[in-house]
Structures are given as structure tokens and as C-alpha cells.
Amino acid sequence: MKIFKFFFLSFTFILAFPGVVLFAQKKAQKPNVIFIYADDVGYGDLSCYGATRISTPNLDRLAKEGARFTNAHASSATCTPSRYALMTGEYPWRRKGTGVLPGDASLIIPTDRLTLPSLFQNAGYKTGAVGKWHLGLGKTNKQINWNKPVSTGPNEVGFDYAFYFPATSDRVPTVFMENHEVVGLDPDDPIEVDYAKKIGNEPTGAEHPELLKLPASPNHGHNNTIVNGIGRIGFMKGGKQARWTDEEIGLVFLNKAESFIEENKANPFFLYFSLNDIHVPRMPSTQFKGKSGMGLRGDVILQMDWTVGEILKKLDDLKLTEHTLIIFSSDNGPVLDDGYADKAVELAKGHKPAGSLRGGKYSAFEGGTRVPFLARWPRVIKAGTETDALVCQIDMLSSFAALLQQKLSFEDAPDSFNQIDAFLAKPVKGRESLVLQGGTLALKKGNWKYIEPSDGIAYMPLTGTETGNDKKPQLYDLGKDLGEKSNVAAQNRNKVKLMQEELDKIREAGRSRY
Known part of the structure; x- marks a missing residue:
């Protein structure tokens, strides 16, 4: 009789409160985590952060269905150091060689240290990196041979799968890599890269400006080897079949990110999706070109927002939305003229990329590091929350260690602190300093x-x-x-x-x- 009564009461509770039971089940599981890391997006670049000349409905959806942070920071005002801090939980200024890297730099993340992706691996996750890398490749002080497998890179610091380009889109080599190898490389057309002197006979922007479809700004250094009508930083020869088309980069990365989600839908996964769109050279795909009324920089903001929307649709289609924590942020503040004469300054009239903040990329003022930060995890993060908690991307390593119940040694993530309550938009103040x-x-x-x-x-x-x-x-x-x-x-x-x-x-x- 007691057993019957127990099951009867349990069944009644489930019928009366199905959401509570579902939430308890979901909470006991490990959430999928997608971290969308945009490049050079400022605090005022999104409509959910006050932009009026441009609309970002998909990012606004994240804010509406999750939380919008008003005091969130990248660790640094430039990309490489911010990415280093995110991956290692260590202030980048503690380590030499963590400034903005050339395209042929050695890997700067120690392979014998716990990283953000290896933390997820230890917790049983499948891990993937898609997009911009810019943390170096290969062993220290060893010249990279692009024509053979590059043995040290994203896979060696915790990513099961990686599809990326080595540095930035304005630096050579202008090729995609999948795990250890250049994609589509013709062995009869080997790649060579040099950042000190010209190699090969290909035209450069300095010698042949008439060949450029996107002129370089004076004295920025974007006038070396021309690829796809755009002068780059550094010199390159060979690998013509493997070179990307700039207008297709965003679509290629989106396809790879969606494939990773699809292939791992039955497993807990961590996806580091590093968007390139707003970094120079700004080359939107045809469907966004001329659509913003703010020139190329405005067009690529629309493209970035659409990309986020496609990821949200993929989660909806696979019924993964409620079991996925998705975070969007930027690696540093905004910059308009960063090497190419694309009229970003002139066409931004009425738009303030950093909002009311002073400074931008490269700056110690708030505009350099205070960036958009949005987080959505249905039933865990209250929809429509706004928080002014002081948070930093450097704390993601320790925070996810707490969420996933992974122990950290004293040597791990030395400057990272557990701020998981703040990242989940609970009413806390975040960091002390x-x-x-x-x-x-x-x-x-x-x-x-x-x-x-x-x-x-x-x-x-x-x-x-x-x-x-x-x-x-x-x-x-x-x-x-x-x-x-x-x-x-x-x-x-x-x-x-x-x-x-x-x-x-x-x-x-x-x-x-x-």
C-alpha cells in the first residue's frame, strides 16, 4: 500500500509540475557550451547595446532570452593577448611574446598546462575550434613548414577538432587549416611565408596599387603580397589553390561550426566559434554587401548577426536550445581605420562603435576592453536579465571548472577566479578587482x-x-x-x-x- 501511495504521489507531482522535473533532469546533465568570440566588436556596435543606425536582431534575441552584461571585459585591448587570457586563465602581460602575433609565430600556449578546452575534455566533452586562431602554431623558435602537417597547434592545447586560419585575415598565409594541415594544398605549389623580405614574384600592394580592389590606408603595412585583390601584411608565394576568397570566409566557418554541432548533438560539446567578420579587411558576402548603409563595416556587422542567428536556428532544429549555454562576446573594443581605406570613419556618422565609452581597440580606456557580453541558457539564466557585475573572459576557465566540478591545481589558471554565479547572471557583484x-x-x-x-x-x-x-x-x-x-x-x-x-x-x- 505504501509503495502504491508513493508511486501515485510521484505520478501526480509529475503531471502537476512537469517543468520542475524537466529542469531537474537538465540541471543534472552537462550543458553544451558555445562561445562565439567576435573580433573588434565595440560596446556600442549592437542594437541591444544602444546602436540605432544598425539592427542586430539575432544578438538582440540572445539578450531578450538570456542576459546582457554591462560591465564585462576582455582582458586586453588587442586580440592575441585576450585570446591567450581566455585559453589559459593567465594575464597575458605576465608572459613575453603574447602581443599581436605575425602569421608565422610559434604557439604561445604551453601544451603542458590546463586550458579552457582541455578542461572541457577532462569533463567528457567533445571540443571544437572554428574560426580565427592567432595564438601561433608550431614549436618555439622553429620555422613553420606549411607543406607538411604542423604538429603543434589547437589540437595540442585541448581541441579535438579545429578548422581555422593561422592568424588574421590581413596577414599571410591566407589559407585555411583543418587540424594540422593546410586545406586544399597542391604539393606541386608549396607555400613559403616571410615577414622580413619579399619572396617570389607575385605583385605587392606597394608596387602595384592599381591591382587593389580595397586600397590600403597609408603607413599601416597592408601593402605586401596581394591575395584576392587585397594587400596583406607579410609576403607569401605558392599555395594558390589553397588560398581563401575573403567574401566566403564567414560562410565557410559557419558551415564548419554547424557541422561540428550536428556531429556532436548526442554528446556534450564545447564549441569555440571565433568570428572574423569585422576584422579588416572587411569583405562581406554578396547577400550583405551594401545592405547596412554604413559601408563595409556596417555590412559585416549584419553578416555577423546573421551568422549568430543561423547558430540559434541550428540549435532549435536539433532541439538543443534548452540544453545549451551560448555566450557571445568580443576580443577587444572597436576600431574603424585599421589598415584599409574602406570609408569606415566617414560612413559611421551617427554611429558610436564604443557607445559612450572613451577609447577603443589598443586603448587602456574603457572602450578598449569593455565589450558586449550576452549569455543564454534557458531555465537557468532568467530571460531579459541585465547585470552590471564585473566579469572578465579570463575567469571562464575557473568558472567552468566549478560548473563542471573539475578540480584545479594551484598552478592552473593563476589569474582566473570562479565567477560562475556572475556568468549565469545571478544577483552578485562579480570580481572585486x-x-x-x-x-x-x-x-x-x-x-x-x-x-x-x-x-x-x-x-x-x-x-x-x-x-x-x-x-x-x-x-x-x-x-x-x-x-x-x-x-x-x-x-x-x-x-x-x-x-x-x-x-x-x-x-x-x-x-x-x-
């Missing part, structure tokens, strides 16, 4: 932002960027002055002293678990 890397180092603590003195240039004329460098200390009360217009260091000398001491302590400790 955060060091950010732009033109110089800055420390955020509460509403205060301190930028330490630097002898570097204060303004980059090539990109029109305020770097944040100043020989005097800078202190801003972001609660009252988010645009960092008023330096109040002189009126708060004790606060400056305390924040410089804390920054020195973090720097000198060699790890921030102090």
Missing part, C-alpha cells in the same frame, strides 16, 4: 578605474585611438564618469596610492591568488 591591458595597465576596483603612468604615446594617429597613456596617474570614478572625461587623481592621492600598491602587488606576485 581586475587588471586590464591596453596602452598600459589599468586596475578596476568597484567604481574606481586607475591607469598607471606610462611614457607611451597618448594618441595613435594611424587608427585615431586614444591609448590611455599619460605620464601622470589617472583615476576615474566610473559610477559618475563612465566616459572617463575627468581625471580626479589629484583630488584623491590616497586612493591613487592604494590602487598603485594593489596593482604592484598583483604584478609582483606572479599570480593573483594572493
Whole structure:
């Protein structure tokens, strides 16, 4: 009788509260995780962050169905260091050689350290990387032979599958790689790459500007070997059959990302989907060309948003939506003129890529590192949440370790802290403090932002960027002055002293678990 009563009550509960039971089942499982990492997208580039001249409905959908973060940061104001921090949980300025890399650089991620993808592997996930890499390939100080399998790369730091290009789309070699090999390489047309001197007889942008379909901006260095009518940084010969067509890059990456999701729909998976669209040279596919009214940069924002929408559709079609945590963010703030004369500056009238923030890519001001950050996980993250918790991409490693119940050693992810409650948009304040890397180092603590003195240039004329460098200390009360217009260091000398001491302590400790 007692057994019958137990089953009767259980059955009644299931009928009355099916959502609770489903949620309990889902919570007990490991969520799929998709991290969409856009390139050079600013805090003001999306309509869900206030943009009015351009509409990003698919990203707006993520914000509506999940959470929108207003105080989220990349670790750095440029791409390679931000990606290094994301993968390793270590401040990139602690390690030499983590600046913006050439296309033939060696892998800068240690292969004997825990990384974000290897954490997921340890938790039983299938891991995939699709898109821009820009963290180096091959062994340290060894010249890469592009015509043979490159033995050290994404696979060796935790990715079961990788489809990517080596660096950036404005750098040679302009080829895709799948795991260890160049895709479509003709062995009778071997690739050679050189960043110091011209090789081969192919025309360069400097010698033949009349051949360029996208002119290079003066003095940016985008005038070396011409590929697909675009001058690149660096010189390349051979590999003609393997070279990409810029207008197709986004579609190729989307196809590979969708295939990875499809192939792993029955397993928990982690997909690092690194979008290239907004990075120069901006070459939208035909369906988006001329559609934004803001020139090529606006067109590729539309393309990026559409790509996100296609990923959302794929999850819906495979019935994976409710069991997938999807995160969207950017590797640094925005830049308009970054090497090609595509009229991005002129055509951006009325659009503020960094929103109300000062600075942008390359800058220690907020516009350099404060980036869009959206997260959706149905039934876990409350739809329509807005949070001002201080979070950083460097904390994803420790946070997912907590979520997946993976132990970290003291040596693992030394500057990464468990902020999983903040990433799931719970009502918490996030980090106590955060060091950010732009033109110089800055420390955020509460509403205060301190930028330490630097002898570097204060303004980059090539990109029109305020770097944040100043020989005097800078202190801003972001609660009252988010645009960092008023330096109040002189009126708060004790606060400056305390924040410089804390920054020195973090720097000198060699790890921030102090």
C-alpha cells in the first residue's frame, strides 16, 4: 500500500509540475557550451547595446532570452593577448611574446598546462575550434613548414577538432587549416611565408596599387603580397589553390561550426566559434554587401548577426536550445581605420562603435576592453536579465571548472577566479578587482578605474585611438564618469596610492591568488 501511495504521489507531482522535473533532469546533465568570440566588436556596435543606425536582431534575441552584461571585459585591448587570457586563465602581460602575433609565430600556449578546452575534455566533452586562431602554431623558435602537417597547434592545447586560419585575415598565409594541415594544398605549389623580405614574384600592394580592389590606408603595412585583390601584411608565394576568397570566409566557418554541432548533438560539446567578420579587411558576402548603409563595416556587422542567428536556428532544429549555454562576446573594443581605406570613419556618422565609452581597440580606456557580453541558457539564466557585475573572459576557465566540478591545481589558471554565479547572471557583484591591458595597465576596483603612468604615446594617429597613456596617474570614478572625461587623481592621492600598491602587488606576485 505504501509503495502504491508513493508511486501515485510521484505520478501526480509529475503531471502537476512537469517543468520542475524537466529542469531537474537538465540541471543534472552537462550543458553544451558555445562561445562565439567576435573580433573588434565595440560596446556600442549592437542594437541591444544602444546602436540605432544598425539592427542586430539575432544578438538582440540572445539578450531578450538570456542576459546582457554591462560591465564585462576582455582582458586586453588587442586580440592575441585576450585570446591567450581566455585559453589559459593567465594575464597575458605576465608572459613575453603574447602581443599581436605575425602569421608565422610559434604557439604561445604551453601544451603542458590546463586550458579552457582541455578542461572541457577532462569533463567528457567533445571540443571544437572554428574560426580565427592567432595564438601561433608550431614549436618555439622553429620555422613553420606549411607543406607538411604542423604538429603543434589547437589540437595540442585541448581541441579535438579545429578548422581555422593561422592568424588574421590581413596577414599571410591566407589559407585555411583543418587540424594540422593546410586545406586544399597542391604539393606541386608549396607555400613559403616571410615577414622580413619579399619572396617570389607575385605583385605587392606597394608596387602595384592599381591591382587593389580595397586600397590600403597609408603607413599601416597592408601593402605586401596581394591575395584576392587585397594587400596583406607579410609576403607569401605558392599555395594558390589553397588560398581563401575573403567574401566566403564567414560562410565557410559557419558551415564548419554547424557541422561540428550536428556531429556532436548526442554528446556534450564545447564549441569555440571565433568570428572574423569585422576584422579588416572587411569583405562581406554578396547577400550583405551594401545592405547596412554604413559601408563595409556596417555590412559585416549584419553578416555577423546573421551568422549568430543561423547558430540559434541550428540549435532549435536539433532541439538543443534548452540544453545549451551560448555566450557571445568580443576580443577587444572597436576600431574603424585599421589598415584599409574602406570609408569606415566617414560612413559611421551617427554611429558610436564604443557607445559612450572613451577609447577603443589598443586603448587602456574603457572602450578598449569593455565589450558586449550576452549569455543564454534557458531555465537557468532568467530571460531579459541585465547585470552590471564585473566579469572578465579570463575567469571562464575557473568558472567552468566549478560548473563542471573539475578540480584545479594551484598552478592552473593563476589569474582566473570562479565567477560562475556572475556568468549565469545571478544577483552578485562579480570580481572585486581586475587588471586590464591596453596602452598600459589599468586596475578596476568597484567604481574606481586607475591607469598607471606610462611614457607611451597618448594618441595613435594611424587608427585615431586614444591609448590611455599619460605620464601622470589617472583615476576615474566610473559610477559618475563612465566616459572617463575627468581625471580626479589629484583630488584623491590616497586612493591613487592604494590602487598603485594593489596593482604592484598583483604584478609582483606572479599570480593573483594572493
